[in-house]
Amino acid sequence: MSNRPLPPLSTLQAFCAIAETSGFGRAAERLGLTQTAVSHQIAQLEGWLGERLFERGRRGARLSPAGLKLHPDIAAALQSLETSLHQARAASASPSLAITTTPEFSSQWLAPRLESFCRRYPKIEVQIAVSYKRPDFANADLAIWLGRGGPEVVTEPLLLDDEFVVCAPEVSARLPKRGAIRAAPLLVYRGMRHTVLDWQLWFEQIGGDPDAPELAGYDITEAVREAKVFDTFEEMLEACGRGEGFALVRSSLAGAGLASGTLKRCFIEQQPAALNYAMLYPAGALEKSSVALFRQWLLEETASAG
Secondary structure (H helix, E strand, C coil): CCCCCCCHHHHHHHHHHHHHHHCCHHHHHHHHCCCHHHHHHHHHHHHHHHCCCCEEHHHCHHHHHHHHHHHHHHHHHHHHHHHHHHHHHHHCCCEEEEEEHHHHHHHHHHHHHHHHHHHHHCCCCEEEEEEECCCCCCCCCCCEEECCCCCCCCECCCCCCCCHHHHHHHHHHHHCCCCHHHCEEEEEEECCCHHHHHHHHHHCCCCCCCCCCHHCCCCCHHHHCCCCEECHHHHHHHHHHHCCCCEECCCCCCCHHHHHHHECCCCCEEECCCEEEEEEEEHHHHHCCCHHHHHHHHHHHHHHHC
16 A cells, blocks of 8 residues: 555545535535635645546536546545444434424425434434424524525535326326316415416416317416315325325325325326425534434435435
8 A cells, every 4th residue: 555645535525525516616615615725625636636637617617537437436435434434423322313394395205214214323313393484403403495595504405306297096097188187176285385386387388278179268377276275285195196186296295105006197297396305404514423324314315216
């Protein structure tokens, strides 16, 4: 083994942060550093290697051929080191973890998976708060939220959702070939944001021409206003599965119902969600071992969820 000292760990962390965010500024935000500091770290690493690692352009920073070759091994090594250190740190204590998220993400995505995290780290006491209020990091270590956080908060994207319409299989089986949206009422829930706009955007995807004979007199805005309203997303999905109407859902929140067959996509049209779930936490939050371990677990789960 060479006696030449290895580059500092911070330079490798900066390298991976830029590779994963495609920008020096975004990497600096994630690491809680200035962009100048991140640039100096990359210059130090490139000097040690004798090769450029990034190519800068209008769209951000792209890995050079040398960077592309190095990134998988360095990222894997850092992940292994980080996990081992935090596991060792957590093993001697009973750390806590306070998470906040929306009710529907908690019930439909997080709760069914959380047991695997608790089995892996049984000493970590997990507390979950559900709310539509913006995250309060005085009472939470980490939030799973739609959209970005403020300037003092690190934002890491988790899921890219599509929105589409589902119904019960028996409703889907009797839908006419034309004007099918008129065959059942719409369902909504109180927590849904921009309900009318989301339905309008989706309606445009199906070529919702109100002058078409099969849609004569149909007003999607009025249909949403007349929709049956449920207190929670879960109650809306249950009613949808009973055949009570159509529900506009996110791909990340409807997976269980589609997999079990209680729900079925009844139109091929879909649209990218205007806002997507992200992981938010204050700069420095990952110094707490329970937060770092949960973040890594969450990234693994979202990657496997596809």
